[in-house]
Amino acid sequence: MASELHETIFMAKQERHKNLxxxxxNLNHFPVELLKDDGLQFLERLYMKRNSxxxxxxxxxxxxxxxIELYLHSNNIVLIPEAIGNLARLQSLDLSSNALQLLCPEVGRLRSLRHLRLSNNQLKSLPPEIGDLQFLETLDVSMNQLVSLPDRLHRCSSLQHLSADHNLLSHVPRHLCRxxxxxxxxxxxxxxxxxxLDLGGxxxxxxVFVDNxxxxxxxxxxxxxKVIGCSGCGVTPHGGDTDKEGQDEALSEALFGLPAEVKAVASxxxxxxxxxxxxxxTLHRLYHRQRCHPTDVTFPPPIPLPKSLLDLLQFPLGHCHRCTQAMFTVIYPKLFPLQHTALAGVHRRTTVSFVAYCCSSRCLRTxxxxG
Incomplete structure (x- = not known):
């Protein structure tokens, strides 16, 4: 096996292969032949799946x-070195099905990275620096032990596919709506x-798949x-009640677990x-206008505010489903039971409903x- 491996790498060097x-x-260690002398300066894709x-x-x-591409699926990798951040041209990194417990912040230096796959590991958190990957298109962190996602993930402006199935997540960061x-x-x-509240805007x-x-x-x-997967959601059947009492009970269940920022649920x-x-x-409108017209002297100077309040102004709790007005502390909910929508015949094992969130009683009524 060793001689065969040596011959394979030798041929790759001699013939300047781009793929290896x-x-x-059955490798327990990274082959030293790949690292001798000048290494393989021309190699672009390295596949090392199902080793040790x-x-x-x-x-x-x-x-x-x-x-450009590094595939390490199904190994026993516990730690990746900080030097991983020096792979300036790397576009695809697959570390799925390993034993990772920690992801080094230097991953955020992989500025060319487009696909990052970390599924089936033992990660309990992700470094905030992932938000620096502005060209990242695919992020798969399924089957880990994550209790939250980085707030800075919204900076991954090119992100198209995000998979975080089978974790311990209690909420979706509202910043992801951006x-x-x-x-x-x-x-x-x-x-x-x-x-x-803004998810799907x-x-x-x-x-969107939130089954189970x-x-x-x-x-x-x-x-x-939208195309929604929500089978196995909800624990208390709503039944077919359409009377006022049944609607109120269903609405209270649908509002279960609203974010802590909601200080009032109005009617x-x-x-x-x-x-x-x-x-x-009012502050949100003012700051939004100032950001859109920074050179317009007719606007009053910005009001100094603490960072926590500035963050809230930048990312409102949600926007009115009727008029798009930003909302911060109070919502007006309106329930649409599942049996009244197109999903009723598809997700028979789910008890969720659609909830509209409005900014005023007027928007709620209309x-x-x-529509």
């Missing part, structure tokens, strides 16, 4: 500087109790007419928005799921 396949070689590697060499980028190119979001088999997002989140009771109405009879909410909306 070392799958199923436990780590990577620190001089990997120095010896294989032109790697991912304008996201087309598919999969967060099945987690511990979700609610979804961001982007036209690009067409596929037992305590998820409501879907934002923006997801209506159609509440015609006055709180002063706190009005102040936040909102229609179909």
């Amino acid at each position: 396949f070392l799958n199923y070689r 590697l436990t780590t990577l060499p620190d001089n990997l980028a120095q010896k294989l500087p032109n790697l 991912l304008a190119r996201l087309t598919q979001l999969s967060m099945a088999a987690n511990r979700l109790t609610f979804l961001p 982007s036209r690009e997002l067409q596929f 989140n037992l305590y998820l009771k409501g879907l934002p109405s923006y997801l209506y007419n 159609e009879a509440d015609n006055v928005v709180t002063l706190e909410e009005l102040a936040m909306r 909102f229609n799921l179909q």
Whole structure:
């Protein structure tokens, strides 16, 4: 086996191969032949699937500087070195089905990276630096032990596919609603109790899979007419009740687990928005106008605010499903039971409903799921 491996690498060096396949070689260590002398300066794709590697060499980028794709699926890698960040041309990194417990922040230096696959590991967190990967299109962190996703993930402006199935996630960061190119979001088999009010507001997002989140009771109405997987959600059957009492009970279940920022759930009879909410909306409009017209001297100077408040102004809790007004502390919910929608005949094992979130009693009265 050793002689065969040596011959394969020798031929790759002699013939200046761009692709090298070392799958199923029973390797316990990274082959030293790849790192001798000048290494393989011309190698672009290295496949080392289903071996027994436990780590990577620190001089990997120095010896294989032109790697574009690195496939390490199904090894025993516990740690990847900080030097991984020196692979300046790397576009695809597959570390699925290893034993990773920690991902080094230097991954954020892989500025050319487009596809990052980390499924089936033992990760409990992801470094915030992942948000620096502006060309990242695919991120798969399924089957780990994640309890949250980095807030800076919304900076991955090219992200199209995000998979985080089978983790311990209790919520979806509302900042992800800002991912304008996201087309598919999969967060099945987690511990979700609610979804961001704005989720689905982007036209690009067409596929959302949240199956088997037992305590998820409501879907934002923006997801209506998207391709949705929600089988196995909800734990209390709604039945077919359509009377007022049944609707109120279903609505209270659908609102279970709303984010802590929601300080009030208003009703159609509440015609006055709180002063706190009005102040936040006014500040939001002011800062939005200043960002859009930074050189316009007719606007008043920016008001100094603490960072926590500035973050909230940048990422409102949600936007009214009727008029798109930003909302911060109060919502007006309107329930649309599943049996009244197109999903009723598809997801028979789910008890979720669509919930519209409005900014005022007026929008609440005029909102229609179909329109």
